[in-house]
């Protein structure tokens with residue numbers, strides 16, 4: 001069944017039959033073991049170099065193709081295959097949607113083992129490229145070189161890169177030419193920053209040696225047309241920093257918040273750092289159905305604004321509010337869902353672990369003239385307890401939108417004891433959602449399921465479920 005190559009195996013002539021967890025292609029080896037394959041899609045026939053061998057499965061990379069799937073399309077991006085993002089670009093969008101729908105259905109059926117209504121067809125994204133409103137690029141003085149570049153006699157003069165980490169390599173950065181994820185002026189800003197930094201002779205970061213000056217570039221765009229740019233420096237060199245930021249300001253009049261951080265720590269996260277303003281404001285605004293949301297450098301906001309609007313409309317529709325309900329919005333973030341449904345409810349209470357997000361939620365609600373929303377900070381499993389319910393009352397409807405891990409078992413138990421009429425469960429991970437639905441199944445029936453594609457060209461899928469209290 002296979003040729004040996006060093007201590008790894010080559011599995012020959014495998015037909016890819018499915019797309020599985022984490023977006024990998026799935027085939028069956030001759031011995032019946034499942035093979036999870038990178039860089040192939042359903043319908044391909046491939047030879048696979050294995051990278052992992054376990055009792056029940058293999059993992060590996062497709063190294064040659066004897067047949068290419070008829071589901072294939074030409075990837076739009078020149079960096080496809082090297083860059084870690086947008087791994088499903090070689091598959092037609094209708095097929096991406098088919099496999100996302102199938103993943104949600106499989107997870108709910110196989111992991112949840114619950115009775116399900118017919119799933120609504122997945123809601124595709126109107127924009128299949130350039131849909132992200134936030135991108136973060138890394139600077140590096142040791143850019144990723146292709147095998148041809150390494151082998152060739154031509155010396156690569158420019159070793160600087162501004163782009164994304166190569167998958168599995170923390171210190172190698174792909175120098176981006178054009179990225180298809182964020183709309184203009186994102187690419188123009190990134191290109192300009194790189195060129196100007198080189199003219200000013202500002203050293204790019206070296207993650208291995210922790211040397212250099214320029215660390216990361218974040219760009220946020222909004223549907224209102226505002227743009228935020230944040231540059232993270234490893235060390236302060238006031239003259240060069242100001243020269244670079246002034247040049248960016250003068251070149252791009254649409255930048256309304258030009259920010260920087262001086263971060264000498266071991267890692268790139270800005271969440272524990274002071275964000276300083278070079279020019280303009282420290283925030284931009286996002287707008288949705290007449291509501292405005294203030295977004296600062298550290299704020300969470302759904303990364304596909306247009307599709308977030310669709311997701312929220314489905315959530316509001318599933319909640320079916322008439323105007324006299326008490327609603328809890330668990331894991332509220334900056335309170336966007338809470339404010340979005342507020343005009344249809346008597347009162348909405350949002351809970352969230354991040355204090356800054358709750359501060360923003362309160363500010364946003366005040367600016368939006370919403371007076372029937374309250375927001376509280378805390379870890380859900382601690383805050384959402386008997387005392388919380390004694391103070392706020394029994395919710396008629398609970399909307400819950402937890403992180404990928406799903407809800408803590410204590411939160412599910414508390415939901416069962418609270419016993420609201422309806423629960424609307426928004427999830428970015430249908431596997432953990434299925435687990436939680438199974439825990440709720442004794443008291444709640446799943447009556448609606450609506451998958452939503454927020455991230456075209458990737459395997460990620462959002463899913464909204466309506467649970468209604470059983471009367472028996």
Ligand SMILES: C[S@@+](CC[C@H](N)C(=O)[O-])C[C@H]1O[C@@H](n2cnc3c(N)ncnc32)[C@H](O)[C@@H]1O
Nearest residue numbers: 331332333336352353354378379380401402403
């Ligand atoms: C998927 S986001 C939902 C955000 C929000 N619903 C929205 O649409 O913008 C999940 C949120 O849960 C918060 N979170 C994570 N763990 C939490 C916990 N244990 N208790 C409370 N909130 C938590 C995160 O900070 C994040 O804002």
